[in-house]
Amino acid sequence: MKKIISVLVENQAGVLNRITGLFSRRAFNIESLAVGVTDDKNMSRITIIVDSGNNVVEQVEKQLNKLVDVIKVRTIEENHMIGRELILIKVSANTRTRQDILNVCQIMGGKIDDVSPTSMTLELSDTTEKVDLFEELLRPFSILEVARTGLVALQKGHGAI
Amino acid sequence: MVKGAQALIESLRREGVTHVFGYAGATICEAADALAASDIGYTLVRTEQNAGHMASGYARMSGKVGVCMVTSGPGATNLITGIATAYMDSIPMVAITGQVESHLLGRDIFQEVDITGAVAPFIKHSYLVKDAREIPRIVKEAFHIASTGRQGPVLIDIPSDIQKKEIDPIYPETVDLRGYKPSYKGNVVQIRRVADAIEEAKRPVICAGGGIFSAGARDELRALAESAGIPVVTTMMGLGVLATDHPLNMGMIGSFGNICANKALAKSDLLILAGARVANRAILSPTEIGRRMRTIHLDVDPAEIGKNVSTNIPVVGDIRCILRQIMEHGPHVDSQDWIDALQEKRKGELAAELPRLKAGVHPGKVMKSLGLQMDEDACVCVDVGQNQIWACRYLPLHGGRFLTTGGLGTMGYALPAAIGAKVACPDCQTIVVCGDGGFQMAFNELATLVSQGSDVKIVLLENHVLGLVNEIQKKSYSGPFGVNLDGSPDFELLARAYGIAFGRVEDDDHIDEAVERMFAHEGPYILCCSVDADTTTGD
Numbered sequence: 001m002k003k004i005i006s007v008l009v010e011n012q013a014g015v016l017n018r019i020t021g022l023f024s025r026r027a028f029n030i031e032s033l034a035v036g037v038t039d040d041k042n043m044s045r046i047t048i049i050v051d052s053g054n055n056v057v058e059q060v061e062k063q064l065n066k067l068v069d070v071i072k073v074r075t076i077e078e079n080h081m082i083g084r085e086l087i088l089i090k091v092s093a094n095t096r097t098r099q100d101i102l103n104v105c106q107i108m109g110g111k112i113d114d115v116s117p118t119s120m121t122l123e124l125s126d127t128t129e130k131v132d133l134f135e136e137l138l139r140p141f142s143i144l145e146v147a148r149t150g151l152v153a154l155q156k157g158h159g160a161i
Numbered sequence: 162m163v164k165g166a167q168a169l170i171e172s173l174r175r176e177g178v179t180h181v182f183g184y185a186g187a188t189i190c191e192a193a194d195a196l197a198a199s200d201i202g203y204t205l206v207r208t209e210q211n212a213g214h215m216a217s218g219y220a221r222m223s224g225k226v227g228v229c230m231v232t233s234g235p236g237a238t239n240l241i242t243g244i245a246t247a248y249m250d251s252i253p254m255v256a257i258t259g260q261v262e263s264h265l266l267g268r269d270i271f272q273e274v275d276i277t278g279a280v281a282p283f284i285k286h287s288y289l290v291k292d293a294r295e296i297p298r299i300v301k302e303a304f305h306i307a308s309t310g311r312q313g314p315v316l317i318d319i320p321s322d323i324q325k326k327e328i329d330p331i332y333p334e335t336v337d338l339r340g341y342k343p344s345y346k347g348n349v350v351q352i353r354r355v356a357d358a359i360e361e362a363k364r365p366v367i368c369a370g371g372g373i374f375s376a377g378a379r380d381e382l383r384a385l386a387e388s389a390g391i392p393v394v395t396t397m398m399g400l401g402v403l404a405t406d407h408p409l410n411m412g413m414i415g416s417f418g419n420i421c422a423n424k425a426l427a428k429s430d431l432l433i434l435a436g437a438r439v440a441n442r443a444i445l446s447p448t449e450i451g452r453r454m455r456t457i458h459l460d461v462d463p464a465e466i467g468k469n470v471s472t473n474i475p476v477v478g479d480i481r482c483i484l485r486q487i488m489e490h491g492p493h494v495d496s497q498d499w500i501d502a503l504q505e506k507r508k509g510e511l512a513a514e515l516p517r518l519k520a521g522v523h524p525g526k527v528m529k530s531l532g533l534q535m536d537e538d539a540c541v542c543v544d545v546g547q548n549q550i551w552a553c554r555y556l557p558l559h560g561g562r563f564l565t566t567g568g569l570g571t572m573g574y575a576l577p578a579a580i581g582a583k584v585a586c587p588d589c590q591t592i593v594v595c596g597d598g599g600f601q602m603a604f605n606e607l608a609t610l611v612s613q614g615s616d617v618k619i620v621l622l623e624n625h626v627l628g629l630v631n632e633i634q635k636k637s638y639s640g641p642f643g644v645n646l647d648g649s650p651d652f653e654l655l656a657r658a659y660g661i662a663f664g665r666v667e668d669d670d671h672i673d674e675a676v677e678r679m680f681a682h683e684g685p686y687i688l689c690c691s692v693d694a695d696t697t698t699g700d
């Protein structure tokens with residue numbers, strides 16, 4: 001089951017290194033990791049998605065807590081979070097295929113960011129499953145390039161970490 | 162205004178540092194200058210790794226933070242094994258490294274290495290100082306982090322220009338780290354559950370680890386065992402918590418441990434882990450343990466609880482405090498039958514006659530003789546390999562210390578650790594037990610020993626092979642390979658070269674007198690014991 005681990009850390013050089021180093025050393029698998037500063041400039045939030053059993057997640061949490069630069073760690077279950085991922089995808093397009101691509105984009109709720117005589121660049125922000133499907137539907141048109149952000153997530157409801 | 166380096170040394174002084182182990186080099190000269198002007202003592206080691214081991218021996222005997230200081234680049238990389246060893250054994254240490262000038266960082270200039278990056282996986286915390294004004298705060302934090310919670314090494318990497326920089330230092334009195342708040346007191350509800358579990362148990366056993374020494378909780382552990390009537394087994398790091406002949410001491414557990422201790426563990430219905438990590442060499446089948454008995458885990462590091470063995474009652478906090486809290490409930494077990502049965506096995510094991518081997522001494526007999534003749538409170542530093550196993554199994558301990566590296570098993574640890582221990586406790590009889598492989602990794606420090614005038618007795622078990630690996634290769638592989646110590650020196654000539662007294666013993670009949678001669682000698686001494694290369698830990 002997927003879990004989101006939200007980590008508040010001191011906004012200092014080397015912190016991200018310590019955290020990713022810990023994951024690789026302890027053989028914890030990360031599905032995605034996103035970093036950004038918070039409303040407090042001295043703190044950053046690292047959002048980590050792991051797909052592991054409870055024991056592993058508990059160890060991850062404890063090991064993260066041992067790092068001096070880590071201020072707070074919280075784990076949230078998949079069904080208690082809102083998770084979104086952004087994809088940018090560039091596909092081959094010409095006058096014959098352009099309309100079909102547009103249809104896919106519209107059905108999936110995506111957006112067109114750029115058009116050239118031979119290509120189109122689309123954008124979609126949704127759950128990982130929808131983003132996967134989007135990519136799948138566009139594959140027949142020949143994908144030129146893909147960039148995905150990985151999941152970022154927040155807790156459902158009023159609660160904050 | 163003072164220089165950054167002066168602020169560094171003043172900060173060390175304020176932390177109560179009285180001794181530094183180190184090695185010189187260009188990027189640490191400024192700090193050396195400031196150190197020279199202070200009243201802090203200094204030992205020049207012969208390779209940086211051993212500055213780490215000496216700081217470790219010093220820390221373990223003094224109960225203070227051990228400090229080492231080396232130059233950048235190769236000095237720092239040489240120190241890495243010392244840091245990793247201290248980390249695995251949870252030894253409080255502050256390592257200071259010089260670094261190239263800060264504006265040149267990242268350009269791979271002469272003697273630059275990213276030491277904070279290199280040691281990240283096996284250090285408690287590290288700092289790269291970018292502003293000289295931060296030195297007093299960083300030193301204060303480093304000592305706090307190294308010596309509290311689960312103790313461990315902390316590194317401070319200081320570029321040479323930062324050491325030179327003139328500042329007006331402000332020395333903080335306290336530490337404010339919002340991400341670091343180790344627990345001290347055990348949760349009262351959990352403590353009550355522990356006391357109840359003890360009351361309900363029929364065959365409880367305490368497994369004491371190195372955490373007992375880190376917390377200075379030896380007296381508390383004995384008091385709990387005696388008042389509640391609970392037999393004690395130890396890990397390798399916990400050896401010496403109780404005297405070998407204490408009626409409740411059932412010996413050391415693990416693959417190289419005592420039969421009685423492993424029996425006690427296997428048969429118990431309540432296992433109380435006290436400051437023990439339950440690593441793979443100590444407890445062979447953690448899942449079995451989780452299934453068969455209730456477990457209580459007392460540890461200062463929450464991450465150790467549930468990591469290797471599942472736990473019914475976890476208590477996080479300072480072991481000394483937790484043990485006292487448990488005793489307030491006055492738990493007691495009616496366990497005389499259980500203790501009697503174990504004691505019988507234990508007595509049999511301790512009294513077992515060791516055989517005469519086809520050649521050389523029986524190392525177990527050397528250990529027994531040492532134990533009989535050494536001071537009650539002697540500090541014995543034990544290296545790695547067969548010699549370590551023999552010492553663990555046969556060396557009787559009274560009230561002193563048994564210093565070995567249980568976590569990393571670093572060959573060459575014992576001699577430098579003993580030198581550090583001797584600096585901490587000059588009046589304490591200090592003994593090294595090592596093999597001829599480990600000795601040759603560390604004997605450059607004989608010079609340090611001589612320069613310090615330290616009276617350290619070295620018991621060298623000379624079998625001309627890397628004994629433990631030789632034994633394993635014979636048993637489980639196609640045969641010995643790359644374990645012959647051909648080309649080793651004549652250790653008597655070597656001792657003479659350093660001006661150190663030397664003795665040799667070649668058979669069981671002369672062990673006692675050889676050991677007696679060693680202890681009668683004032684000053685350092687090497688007692689070389691001839692051990693047949695075929696002798697195994699099973700003999």
Ligand SMILES: Cc1ncc(C[n+]2csc(CCOP(=O)(O)OP(=O)(O)O)c2C)c(N)n1
Pocket residue numbers: 545546547548549570571572595596597598599600622624626627628629630
């Ligand atoms: C630095 C280091 N290198 C290698 C090993 C692997 N190792 C463990 S025991 C051992 C043999 C030790 O030989 P010696 O010091 O002669 O002691 P003996 O086993 O003969 O008592 C070796 C090579 C180690 N523990 N540490």
